[in-house]
Each structure stands twice: as C-alpha cells, then as structure tokens.
Amino acid sequence: MNADDSVRHYIDAHTPLLVDRLAEWVRIPSVAGVPERRHHLTRSANWLAGELRGVGFPTTEIWAGAEGPAVFAEWSGSPDAQTILIYGHHDVRAVKEENWDQTTPFEPVLRDGRLYGRGTSDAKGQIMAHVWGLRAHLSATGRSAPAVNLKLIVEGEEEAGSPGLAGILQDHRGSLDADAVVFSDTLLWHADHPAICTSIRGMLGVHIEVYGPLRDVHSGAVSGPAPNPALELSRLLGQLHDDKGRITFPGFYDDVEDISRHRRAELAALPFDPQDWLTRSHTRSILGEDGYSVLERLWERPSLEVIALAAGDPIGVQRAAIPSMASADLSIRTVAGQTINDVAEQVGRWVEETIGAGYAYELTLDIDNAQEPYRTPDCLVLDNLSKAMAQGFQTPEVGRMGNAGGGPAEMLSSALGAPVVFFGTGLVEDHWHSNDESVRIDILKAGAATLAFLWDELGRQD
Missing domain, CATH: 3.30.70.360 (Alpha-Beta Plaits)
Known part of the structure; x- marks a missing residue:
C-alpha cells in the first residue's frame, strides 16, 4: 500500500472516532463573550490539550488570554526541519437556540453526512482535521514524530475579536518562532471545486x-x-x-489597491453559478458595487x-x-x-x-479589536499546500480564492515575522454564526488527508 492509500485508509478506518471526538468537544459550550460561559472556555482548552497529548505532543500548555485561555502545543523533533505554527480557535459564537431546527446547538447530531452543532465547522472541526491529519501522517509514514516541527496556538477569544492575542504573542514570543503559519479558520469555495484562500479582508x-x-x-x-x-x-x-x-x-x-489582472484571472477561473451561490448562501439576491464580479466583491473589494x-x-x-x-x-x-x-x-x-x-x-x-487585511506572499509552503490539497481532495487542479471575513493573520505575520498561509474546511453552506451550523464529514476527511500530505511534502524539502 503506497503512502497515499495508507493515509486514506487510516482516515476512513478512524472516521467514526473522528466524528465521536469532535461531537464530544462540541458539547462543551465554549461561547465567547458570555460571562456565564467563561468556565466552559477553560473546559474546552483542557479538552483540546488532552487530545493533543493523546496524539503525541510532548509539550502542551494552557496560556491565559483576556477573555479565554489559549492552548499551546509543540512537537519539535528535528532542528534541521521546517517549523510550522498552526493557528486556530476553540471558542464559538453565541447562539439563539430557538432558531435551531436540526438539533439544539450543543447536542451534536450526525445526519446525511453532516455533523450539526455550534463549532462543528467554525472552528473546532478545522482543528480536528489537524489532529487526524497528523495521526494519519504518523501512521502512513511509520514515523515516531512529524516530518516537520509543529507548534499550535489555538486561542479562546477569536469570536470576541482576539483582544488578548497580541499580549499572548508578546508574552510567549520565544516559544512561537516558526518558518510559516498555517491559519485554519477559513472557508473553501465549493465542495466539488476546492481552492486555497490567499487573502482575507x-x-x-x-x-x-x-x-x-x-x-x-x-x-x-x-x-x-x-x-x-x-x-x-x-x-x-x-x-x-x-x-x-x-x-x-x-x-x-x-x-x-486595484485588482491585478492576475488576481482577476484567478477568481474568474473558479466555477460560479448565480443560482448555486444563492442556494448555498441563502442571500435571496445579488447586489453590491457596480463593475465587479460577485467573487471580486466578496474578496477584493x-x-x-x-x-x-x-x-x-x-x-x-x-x-x-x-x-x-x-x-x-x-x-x-x-x-x-x-x-x-x-x-x-x-x-x-x-x-x-x-x-x-x-x-x-x-x-x-472598536480600534482595539480591529483587524488589518492580509495577503499571502508567494512562498514554498503555499506551493506545497497546493500540491497537498490536490492530493487530499483528489482533484487535478486547485484554485485560488479569498476570504470575505477577517482574522488576526496580519497580527500573526507581523509579530512572528513569518508568512501566513490559509487552509480551512468550512463552506458557506455550513452556516457559520447562524442557526444549524454543520460540517460535511467528507470535507473534514479530505482536509485531514491534505494536512497529512502537507507535512510529508514539507519534510522532503529539507
């Protein structure tokens, strides 16, 4: 069995456990910005730290934040290998339980290939893709440690605007050195047409x-x-x-900045059907700034x-x-x-x-919690992610897209002096911040496979 088949076989065999573990985490109502839920943020952080220790991370720590704790983990086995810092968050948005139809927000249910519950996609599911991608990487390669040095910082206050992240980065700067950051809190364009996010607003x-x-x-x-x-x-x-x-x-x-000809071509290459967009986004109609396509309005304007x-x-x-x-x-x-x-x-x-x-x-x-836009520069990790994503999603070509929302990418890049590349497993139809949030299990599996292939690909660069 080759490495590609070994990764997929491992993920397929462990899909029920992946879903079970994600469901257990989702049951912890780690809602940001709600004082009576704050202790659940601590429970959520401790749950993740235990999960990472179970994978094999020799170092896991809980770092205090302004509104909720962050989880730090490190597995650095080779001084000659690249070091990658994974960023994500374990806090979730507040809910209006009366608007949920599929289940109550913190009682996850699996239905028709989707796991419903607050945080299943944004962003606990994305962190679990990393957990099982790393497990698959270790199993398929027979390695006792990842092919790259891995660090994680999973904050507990992103949905509140990351008010404590700058302080965390400053206080723990010495622990966070990395060659690149993989930022996992973004969307894919389409389940059938994956694309790499290379910018956020x-x-x-x-x-x-x-x-x-x-x-x-x-x-x-x-x-x-x-x-x-x-x-x-x-x-x-x-x-x-x-x-x-x-x-x-x-x-x-x-x-x-004007949209470059190259960027316009990248976005125009993505398949776009107005009715498909309206169906998936539930937005009723298409409006916005004259003179620009829907995708340009979403990501570049x-x-x-x-x-x-x-x-x-x-x-x-x-x-x-x-x-x-x-x-x-x-x-x-x-x-x-x-x-x-x-x-x-x-x-x-x-x-x-x-x-x-x-x-x-x-x-x-709200200047204190504002976020600057960010664009990923051309870099080796981006090239390798493109290869790994094509392999993980079993597609001959991977497009380029942006992210209509924001995030602390510019803060991370400036503080650490490293490029940020984006990889997420969300879809617009996952209903982030709304009722009946869910994640497609097949997308989680493709994401986990992508990450397994990425660590192997980066390990070969040394």
Missing part, C-alpha cells in the same frame, strides 16, 4: 447612537416638532452607499454592513412613544491598501458632517 466594528428627546416621549404629545432619532439614524444609514453600491465616506477608496439596529419598542407592547435614542452596529471590511486608522478617521468625519441639526450622537470605533 480586514475588519472594523462601529457602534453609533443617535439621541433625540431627553427621554422617551408620547408621540401624541410632541409628534411633529420633536426630533426622532430612529428617523435620523435611518437617514444616515440610507446614505452609507450611493446608487452604484459604493461606500460614501470621503476618501474611502483612495488607498484601495471593501464592504459595509449594518449588523444590528435598535430603537423604540422592538418587542413587547408598543408605548406609542418617540424613542430618546436609536442605535446601530456596523461591520466594515477593508482590503489591501487600506488601514484601520485611516478608515476610522473617515467614518468619524462623515458622521460629524452628515448628522442633522437638533440631534446628538456618540460614535464608538
């Missing part, structure tokens, strides 16, 4: 509160001359985009979304009162060329110049 969160009356006031007493903050906030939000789908902050696009909106009496019995305050949360995604500080200044100027007379406001820009 940055992210800035914005909260705005608009104030009208000094208190909620009965509309029958003051309606007409009274300022209504819900109307004013609606007017502001209605001006965020122009009729061509462009964001209206002055200077916003000045530093946005900036965006702005309203993700929360509140005013008046959204629930319960209405009081027929003009609200004293209306609020909105915005998520701004930035791209190459832009910086978070510049965008924050543009937002502040725009609100100050656009808010109507008779209103007060408060603007909060």
